[in-house]
Amino acid sequence: MDCREVQSLIVPFVKSELTLEEAKDILQHIDHCPDCKEELEVYYILLIGLQELDEDTTGSLDLHGQFEEHLIRTRAEIDKTKFWRAPKMVLLLALIAVLLVLLTHEQEKIVEQEIKENQISNLEYVLPTYNPIDSVIQRIKDEQSDKNVQMQKNKVKIDDKSKTGQ
Secondary structure, three states, X not given: OOHHHHHHOHHHHHOOOOOHHHHHHHHHHHHHOHHHHHHHHXXXXXXXXXXXXXXXXXOOOOHHHHHHHHHHHHHHHHHHHHHHHHHHHHHHHHHHXXXXXXXXXXHHHHHHHHHHHHHHHHXXXXXXXXXXXXXXXXXXXXXXXXXXXXXXXXXXXXXXXHHHHO
C-alpha cells in the first residue's frame, strides 16, 4: 500500500470501518512511513476530539494516548483473527484427511464387492462346462454303448452259428 492509498483510507480507519485486511495494510505502512503515521494521528485527534467535544465529556483528553490505544486494539483484533485462522485451517485439513480415508475405505469395499461378484459370475461360466456328474453319466453311457455293441456282435455270431449249423 502506498501513501496515497493510506491517505484515502484514513477516515474509515479512524472510524473502524475498514476490513481487517485493509487495516493490516495501513498498520504495516505506517510502521515504515512516519509521515503517514503523523497524518493518521492528526486526523484521529481531529475526528475523535470533535466527537468527544460534541458528546461533552468531561475530564482530560489524552487524544495521543487514545490514538496509540486505537492502534494497539486494531493490531490485537488482527492478531486474534490470525490465531483463529490457523486452527480453522488445521481443522479443515484434518476434515479433508478424514473424508479421504473414509472415501478410500468405501472405495475399497466397492472394489472388493465387485471382485467377489466377478468371481461368482466367472464360476457360473466355469461350472456348467465341467460337471463331474456329467462325466460319470457319459462314462455309463459309453459303457452301455460298448455293451450294446458287444451284444450285437454276440447276436450276430449266434445267428451265424445257427445258420451254419442247420
